[in-house]
Amino acid sequence: MTLLDQMTRCPRAFDPELGAGATDHVQNLAPLAQNLLHGAAGSSPYLAGLIQKEADWIVGAIDDPDAALAAQMLCGKDVAPDQLGAALRQGKRRVALLTALADLGGAWSLAQVTQALTDFADAATQAALQASIAAQVKRGKLPGVSMDDVETAGGMVVLAMGKMGAGELNYSSDIDLICLFDETRFDVADFAQARMGFVKATRAMSALLNDLTGDGYVFRTDLRLRPDPGVTPVCMAMEAAERYYESLGRTWERAAYIKARPAAGDLAAGDGFLKALRPFVWRKHLDFAAIQDAHDMRLAIREHKGLGGPITLPGHNMKLGRGGIREIEFFTQTRQLIAGGRDVDLRMRGTCEGLAGLSQKGWIDADVADLLTDNYVAHRTVEHRLQMVRDAQTHSLPQSSDGMARIACLMDMDVRDLEVDLHRRLSAVHDAIEGFFAPSATDDAPEHTLDTAAIERWHSYPSLRSERAAALFERIKPTLLRRLEQAPRPQDALLAFDGFLAGLPAGVQLFALFDANPSLVDLLVDIVSTSPALAEYLSRNAGVFDAVIGGSFFAQWPGQDALQAELTQLLNHEADYEAKLDAVRRWNKEWHFRIGVHQLRGLVSASEAAAQYADLARAVIVCLWSEVGAQFAKKHGAAPGRGAVVLGMGSLGAGRLNATSDLDIIVIYDADGVEASSGPKPLAARQYYARLTQAMITAMTAPMAQGRLYEVDMRLRPSGTQGPVATSWGSFQSYQKEQAWVWEHLALTRAAVVAGADALGRDVEAFRHEVLHTPRDAAHILNEVAQMRVRIAQAKESTSVWDAKIGPGRLQDIELCAQAFLLISGGITRSVRDGIVAGVGAGLLNDADGVVLSDVYDVCWRVQMASKLLTGRSLGHDDVRSGGHDFLRRTMDGIGSDDLETHYAKAAAVIDRVVALGEQHEKRG
16 A cells, blocks of 8 residues: 555545645645645645645655665765765755655654654765765864775764664654763874764764754754763763763753664664663662652753743643653653662653553553653644644744644644644643642641650761752651551661661662652561561662562562572673672562561461572572583683582571571482593693682672672582581592481581582482482481580570571471481471471381470470571570561461470480480481
8 A cells, every 4th residue: 555545544634725736746646635735734844845846756755765765765875975964955855845744634643753863864964974984084074084095984973862762763853872982992192183083074974964054954962961061072972971970960861861762873782781881770779769850850851940839821832831741751761760770671762662661560550651642743843733834943833823723723623623732732741740840748747656766866877868858758758657657666667767767878769769769767667566577678778679560579489590680680681790790689688578578467377478588599699600600611721520510508508498497418420431621721630620619619709799699618528627617529439328417417408509510419419319319327326416416505605595407306406307217218298397207107206205305496486486587596585576576476486485495395305315315226226
């Protein structure tokens, strides 16, 4: 279907009389097309002029618009330099005319219209840049640059900003450009000359596009979006621009770079620059402080342009006025700035695409996205009609009735209908957006009985010392005080919050987060009044609150596989190794925090939380082992032989961790006869795996910007701390068969391959089965356990009844006994409960004993999980805050300290009786 056919299907109510005579010499057009041309010309002196100049060309162009547009994209190619300006201006006339007719005829959507205009802007900029660079090369002003480099502009790139960057140009848009060059292509001695050459080329390019001649102009060109335009040259070195943004860049510049795109010149260098700028544009944490920055910009624009007050149509600015285009763009870009650092899928350039992405990811409601998208398209269409009249860079509605009638004609609407529609749309946009940028003021602080002395000292804390932080805090303070007053023990809650606030190093981002999401205040008060450990953690890592509003914080646990997939995707977006290590720390903190909050609020049991902590740790090890291995291989080559595995021991192997667990691991490798690696710096196999293991430990434990991941304990490896950090497969087998102590075989009952080479992992697990299936002397095992219990008791005593780990009848005691039962029976499962069942099956326990040990183990585990979450250590009664009492009572199902002593005693009695069997047998032997 030709464009003419499409236009025929979309009739427009133009009055031919308006343009009578303007297009009399246009032949061979269908009556509807002629009517369209007459009407367009009559309503638009600008289009009338274009039709007069390009009447013969437009006939063929309507028959084959794709070919016509493609030809204009090449209009500057192979044109003599002195003819280039005229050729580009003719190309602009033709593209604008064809696009306008397709637009007015309803054949093209807004997206097609703006993309056609943008494509020509790209082509024109490239042509003007090449001509300008070629002139500098011919004069010898760009050292080392030859004519072969002209197509890539000798290392210079033109970044399209704003509407051009997003593919959203309108008929009379300026094109906002930032011109940069890659200084690394030049010797230091040549830098000044090269910069001057690029500056001259930039000015010449701008003149080719911008200057008004007898043929008109191509595009008004604005170069003022570059860093500090009052003092910097029109073309800057990339390094200088990057330094500026890192140190002085402002929020509006971050927003501008959302739409930035290399449009001409060295596109690869431009992509590299934008990639380097990502940390500036896209913050790692949710950036709600950007809301206030954007709101301040809105107010400044209104004040500067005199656009305040209610919406009245005459003279209303469709771009900058209330409910206008810029409001929708600000809303979209600010939301993208808030969340785009965490979600790369939100980093799209187009406004409509941005709204759709934000809706899909749950950052805005679908009905809001639909409303703003619909009105954005409508507003931009009106803007186009305004600019069609005289090719004026205007966004304001006409002041006169005749002017409004002209726009109504181009919109194919009655004037009254148009006015009603405009007012409705502008009001709808304003109402939808204003609450986001300027939420209703909070109520004054309620009357309360809280300690005013504590409240009065808040202003002296580091997090409130900046004027901006203090202003944000005053906005959330009424909500905060109200919530503290509603806590079960308000004074205790206040003191807990006071401690949190005192330890908070900075407040702007967190207070902005609370201001935009008041429900988070409830969660904060719950945490600080319940768990000192989580509160202290929050004061150092307030960014973990980002995860709470990320959309899935309270969803079902995803499981280890899903966690690995998510972390893998995250790491794939980080090119730098250290950035990967920081990214995994940040990600791990958020998931770790989520587990703690779910446990604190009773959404998961202690056992479920333990399994989730283990899933998280295993996912981190799997992904990090892969990253560390890849990084190590770059320098030393691929792992020699069959590779290595990470064997999880203790609680990691058993899949039950608490909030502060260390990770017990052993690294086993199999060089399989290969003596060394074959990389740039090859290493002997033993040294390779030892250093690879050390690199893994460093990756886990190094205190980076985001802290440590986990503490790692490798003392369970053969020969303990005296042996190599990585154990060969052969040595591990021979040691376990010939030298291992009973306690090391007990530890093997909980071992599990966590990461590494699959085939070797299967062999390790098969060998574990073999070792555990070896027949054992039950009496000897039980006697060894008895001696181990004595040594443990001598080494460390329990600190209180709430210390559920160390002491007779407590966690470690029951776990040791269960491992002994598994070893005696040849069991290969890693569960304590399975071990207790094995003890009953072996006749070492009766059914009642088994119930006692299982029940007490469950109680001990709940105490352990609660204490580590609340305080990060064994729990003392004085450690429990107001909310902590409720949490403990819920976790323990009403079991108090006296009950705990009774439980411990029952379990200790059972274990004493069992291990005594071994001692008696050994004595008789």
